[in-house]
Amino acid sequence: MTAPATTGPFGALREQLTDAAATFAGSPDALNGILAGIVDDVDRALGEPLEIFPVCHHSPASALAMVRRLREKRPRVIYLELCEDLQPLLGELRNCRLPVALQAFASELDGFPAEWGPLSVVAPVTEASAEYQAIAYALETPGVELVLVDRSTDHVFQWLPRPPGSAPTDAPAGAATEAEEDAALHGDAVGVEIGDLRPGFADLETYLLHHGKVRHWSEWWDQYVEQPLVDADHDTYRQVMVLIGSLFRRLRPARSDRLDRDEDRERYMWTRMRQHLAASGADPADCLYVCGAFHAASRVEQFGLAADAPAYEITPRTGTRWRYGLIPSSHSAIETQFGLASGSVSVASATWTKAVGRSRLVPFRLDGQRGGRRTTARGGSAAAPAPAGPVTDRLSGFLAEPPPLGGLDEAELRGWCVDIVRLARRNGYLASTADAIAVFETSILLANLRGRPRPTPYDFADAAVTCIEKDVVPGRRDVRRLCEILLGGDRIGQVGYDALPPLARDVVDRLRPLGIDPEKRTVQRVLLDLRADPRLAPCSDLLWMLRHLLPPDAARPIMGERRLGHRSIQESWDVALGRNQRALIELGYEGVTVEQVLEQRLRRAVRGPDATAAVALEAVENAVRLLDSPRLVDDLGARAVDLLAAERTVDDAPDVLRRIRRLLGHYRTTGSALPGWCESFVTVGYAHYCTLLPTAFVDEQTGVRQVGAMLGFLFGMESLALSLGCDRSQLELAVAQSHPETPAKVALLWAARHQLGLLPLAELRERCAGLLGNPLVVPAFPQYLAGFVQALEPVPGLTPFVVEVLSSAFARLPDPVLLPWLPTLITTLREQGPELVPLLVREAGRTFPGSLPALDAWLPPWLAPAPVLAGAGAAVAAGPVTDLLAGHPETVDAVAALLGCTGGWRDAGPTTSAGLATLLAAHPETAVAVADLLTS
Template identity: 70%
Template structure:
């Protein structure tokens, strides 16, 4: 509890003034007086603490400017920083990066959290225009200065969050707030940690401030009423104002027990760590500085201060979860999206920081060797003061600050003129018909808007509104509107970069292995790579690595333009578009999963196959990827055995089409490349044959099972029948499964008829008769498209049925009258598109072979199925004598096969007389052809152990 301000306090007069104002103007003077006087007490308490408390707001240029000035003045020997204590080892790696970047902790294997809560990730963004970076740069590059992180560990962040330690259904959605563009998605679904989240937690208060401040969002209010006035203020004024604001927002926060409890536990945690360090090192509190958010600077917990009024705070142990730490690129847009800031606000803060630094008002701290540091700026941190400055007497600066109006800075007017000229130039480059008159209009409108909003000077937000009003007319000629051009002008979305030395081993390995390509992978732009693997075989390892990265990295990081990788397919020339630098965060997070890309890929494939929701199709996909991307036969066989297990355990056939498609491809690959099938592949055939035979009758009868699934089951059974029989399966099992199937849906009935035809249970003549009966029944005709969809689906298991399907469809179009056919057509088209879209091309090819190719031939053409019985497709030649021989004897002794082939081609078989001896060939043209090319005939005769014809 905070005590009342004493009579010797420098804030006594301000407290009395606020009490009098509350009594005069407030409806409930006691409550208002308690809030106002409590704010003064909080300021007095924070400033009276022996350990200097430095209140900050995240990514605030005013906080960064005040921090740089105070560090050069005080030169503290120890800096306590509000940041997760287990991120300390990452801080020296910041010098190898280009800001902004984010410190990250990542865990996928969780121990001690609720099931389904992982993976867990925390990020703490760091920008140059932030007070924490100034403190870090000062402490790391100044000899004799110690930097201590005192906030709760990453493990405690999730321990104290009920969403992760309780019900997993209450967990925040992954990637929430990341829909604002590519840069905004750089943090993914990570939990954000920043110093000084200073924003009203009382919605009505924020709405009141925005309304009376005549601003659109909180970032604009903060820039106008806090950032700009405090940017040039002295340290005492800055410190008192920030603590007052933190106290105001804290006292007006809603009484949410969970949020308040977490905040207070954080404050107890930090003060406990500070006292432990002071006791362990013997450091004088006057020689230290505690950097925390202004909200926590106004803390009222009993553990507050180096001499608290309580016995201490017990810190719970961490869980057994293993956390991985690293740096990832960040951006202004990512920070804005994750912490609910207005678009462009961080860029405006960075522009404000650069403006004050360039004006010479402060010398900032920068890490030695920091990427992006201007030449000649490094090494300025080493200048030491003669002696450490102790705490100065506290004086009331709040009264003067609150009573004085803001002043117009001439530098801002010059800056506004420069903005107006530059935005017109930028608009012209992007297709806008802007002129010098527009620059004048933007300037005047900016001043006018600032006056209408009671601002002493135009802000960047006033400038944006004025530019949109004066330059953007009816349409946007290019990709960028004027508001986006203003953001680019004010600094744009700056994106950071993690240096090579700060990358995990996997990322460095990728850079090293792709160095032979001759491109700078750290660049964010898309780079085209051309590879001729025949002329440059040394690039083959690079090609294989790129295909693996394509599987692991997000879409667009590695994109093949030409070239393919498939089973039995390998291109010798490839071209790639590489944007690995743009997706550096994803590459870094791969390093949390393994040391090499191959190790991570193997883990991913195993995880996909052993996922609780995985089916046989997912395991077969993992098998195919292991063959293509990894030269690891052991892993492939392991994944294949897993596919067999999953297929045997399936109780539904929803994935049957995918299983059939993938296994056919794998089977063809093994038959073409290996002398015998792998053991798992043979087991998959036998297991699938038995499994689908068992499931077939139920699938035919169940309405929930679609026609495509049943067709895929039949495709597996009928197309792999020979292989299954060779491996020991029995054909009787398939025949019994077909006999036990009794479908009711028209499509499944047609599919069953096709299967019976394939097995010889139903002849082609009987099938033709059944279809004719359906067309002759007016009650069945409206449902005939469903029968057709079943026949078309049957082309996969029974490809020889294609001529019959063409016959049935042609017969239907010929017999049905227009009054029946016209309402029937839309249903036919939609049914085929829904249930048999992949088989329609097969049907069209067969129709192209059946029908005449030219229109004049159509009038005289008679379809094979419409010819009178006994009439051949073409004029039959007169019976001729055929020379006797072994081939003739074989055909005449077994005429059934030849008769079947003839009828399939629409020709009635007519057997000519066989003569033992002839002097002239029956077909002179054929004889002449054989004389010119005797080799094929001789080879065929040798194969049949017969003398060549004409010998």
């Protein structure tokens, strides 16, 4: 390796650093190589014919230096380090209020792991950034070409060495801020930034923070780099930025994934610039290459126009279809995504505003840019650019001399102290003038302790927290958050109407009759009286679809509901589309209208790898509720039939039963014919559950609730299934082949056999009495009882019997068994059968006396002697049922006529009376059910 040259503009500095390395390190080998290499990197970058302009991400010093250089040089071509496929979006910045983010979004992946989806890449843009100044200059100056030369968004994910199943990310993780909803504006997107200047060597960063007497990296950068470079000339700024980039680059581990990706990016960018220069014939002297300071000190073989290395081979893009747009951003979102300290971007914005006013520079701004002043300064209208002078050493003087000391600006600090006390009082703090004085003095004291000539915004924030913050925050914001608001606020961008995708514009237009302002970030309350103004019905339909597609707080119903067969005539909504503009814009990447996106999502849900019959029925229900498309409903229903037939487990049986019941009830109440897919679902489900029933009874992984839901489907849909051609012997064989072992499932089997007429109620009562009388079975009796409770789903006629069994259990079970079991019974009913509890409560209310005095003389009906009603030798229990039949003879006469029985049934002795008496004795459940219907 050849020794570095000692001539040139940086020869003296190189010798000085080499001597210092030999003096302090004892051996000049390692440290000398680093220090001399840094100077070589600066010399190499500044000697490149294509001018390299190093920047830092969202740095006001970089933005000011960019404005000065653009007005002095007026380049004709600007190469910008930004994803090349984002270039068509730059013109849309005119319709937005900064900060916003350029976004590339992909939901349908081709060439990437499915677990990564959806993919999203964002590049935030603020006014106090060098990239925005370059974009505004290029777009507003005639004859200037802007070329984005960084890798495409597709290559961003191609180069991520992430295993399948992990969430891809290319940005450091940052701590959450106070305003979480604003910090989440970028979602889970991968951040692309220009000029990531942060040490990759952890020990170096710790050393700098310790000796700089600061708490985080953003504060160190503001004090030791940002403030000294705000008023620096162009040559000094370039040399210092390349020096810092080279230092951090050389102290980063030699082989790391991040460094490899950075070098590939540099090869990519230099290849694109060479291709453009060759195709356009542009003079490199009229070009400007804007990149991060880290990349300005690049040492790849393709660096520079004179490099003889072969061009970097750019791999083709995958088949993933990318969609592009603008989304709102905020200072908090930028800080969170790029690992910056809370409030640092707001401090940078305040520094930019103050420096622009002090230097009287006129920054570049896009015509029509909302949220700021319009400027008419054009770079193309000035005189010819001055020729570039020779490179001179500005580093030696900058490194040897301390930065100019600024005096204490008492007026500025006093204004901060007064304003923070005012803000604190508005947010519930008991702050006073004494607190303002204390904050003023503490700020100066902290600055002196940290060796600063004047308090910085960070010193002021620390002082405010020390003097005003109490043990408990009275409101939503603490004092540090109030300081951020005071120093510049968490400015939130807005995407204008013209820059929105077609779907978002369509939503805004369709909601215009409600008077909703889409630019407001506050919650807006809207009232819809659909009876008085039927023209608002389309707005109601759209709000319900947005409720299904967007985050919950985007459209939240306060009054009214939309369920199967029901639409409210009055509705009240809380709408916050401005706060959820990012979600609405990303919705526009999936289709042109909301209806199209909803249909696509429903179809995707039933075709996904995790799709089940319950998911498909939910999609059918949503299609019926939200979309008037019978064809879509039929397609989704047919898919539900296929999924049900293919299932090998019954885990979703309760959900399937609940949803199919609701859909069948909807079609019956609306008077429309039952769709073909519903008939197929009932017949397929009947055969499917009959097949799986014996296995489910003995499978330990299948719960009692699932088996009860299967029986509920079989018994509840039995009449419809038999009318559609199913065979009842399937169910009888399935029950006969079931041999459960667990007590709860045994109780379910008994209930099923009773429903089929194979187990009379008297025998079922005897079995339960035998369980209570067996000391070996008594501890497990609560499990039998839990099974009987679940049996109310398939056999609701057993409700009086379950009340009887519960009463007998409470009366006969010993306290050591009963008391520990009560909490389990309550939690089981709450988790597994909340809809069954009202049945038991209602039946218990009919069975037990309603007053305390009546309780003393009350005898349970299952213990009362059974009086008989004579009739041709048949015995019928006298009681409420018999009295009810005798009191309403017309109903019984009609039933007797249907059965072909003539004559008086109330007289004892005739054959008709004997026939009816025998019928009632053989089938008492029917009479009980009729009595329940008449008395309920």
